Amino acid sequence: MTSDRALVGISNLPNQRYKIVSSNGGTFTLMVCGESGLGKTTFINTLFQTTLKHVDSQRRNQPIKKTVEIDVLRAVLEEKNFSLRVNVVDTPGFGDNVNNNKSWQTIIDFIDDQHDSYMRQEQQPFRTVKFDLRVHAVLYFIRPTGHGLKPLDIETMKRISSRANLIPVIAKSDTLTAQELQDFKIRIRQVIEAQEIRIFTPPLDDSSSPDPALMEHARQLIESMPFAIIGSEEKYDNGQGQMIAARKYPWGLVEVENDSHCDFRKLRSLLLRTNLLDLILSTQKLHYEAYRKLRLEGAGSTEDPSLPTRAPARKLSHNPQFKEEENALKKYFTDQVKAEEQRFRQWEQNIVNERIRLNSDLEEVQAKVKKLEEQVRTLQLRRH
Structure with a gap:
């Protein structure tokens, strides 16, 4: 029912909601997963247009570690009075070993642990402040071989897709020709469809946004999957007096933000512009609720190994860095206990020595007293 007399005021509710969201800000957690040498660090710095993570040049000279690490980077992006707390989860060491059997387990455990941690916080009496590190999007970097997906890629993507929003990307796409890249995308789509991997x-x-331009943009994003990307922290002159991010070759520049060269702009739009809220809401309503339902119902992973376990163990972390810190704390605690024990033994020895000294003094005093008593008796005998 509409009225021409006076407005009720509900039209101002979106503005109020915008003020609340603007004041509280938002949280977005992005995980990058893939083999070493695919440009994950460069892509992160290119995406956020800052050096969010430095290249670990020493890691290349170190021996390959057997375990997959979890490295969390935190940053705050501010734009038009809106702050977005960004968490970037890197997974160095994934797929670097000769035997990569269950190398995805560390990644899966981390995603499950974040769902479990958030669920436990919701069960607490005070829930005004909650620490949320649930992964909203996982970028899986595929090596540009031009042949297809490896068994490790298929198994890892299948397990990740049941827990988080999976977005496959082809790394270093400038190493393939346009035709090779197109054929590679087709092969990957066929494998994803055949293996029933949910991306x-x-x-x-979306009935709330009937804008034809937005619908057309969404279709273009879907048609571009998996996204072919390149990254570069260097800027070069494009010949028109503009400094642009690109990779320089003897035959010319490969521009990062040129849609005819790669899909970087489309992926950035998907992650940070047009579909950021969709990623966050789907994590809450789809993946987290599915995990919560399985946990509360007591469903196990015997029927489908890709689903979360019935009661996952409370794993602190598989990160060797945290393990080293834990060992250092254990050593510090052990050293403190040994020092206290040594101090206690020294104190106990001091008490024993003091007791021996006091006993010796007491014996001397008693001997003097006895001698004086004998002298007294001698004097009494002489007097009589």
């Missing part, structure tokens, strides 16, 4: 796709039937 994140922008919604096309």
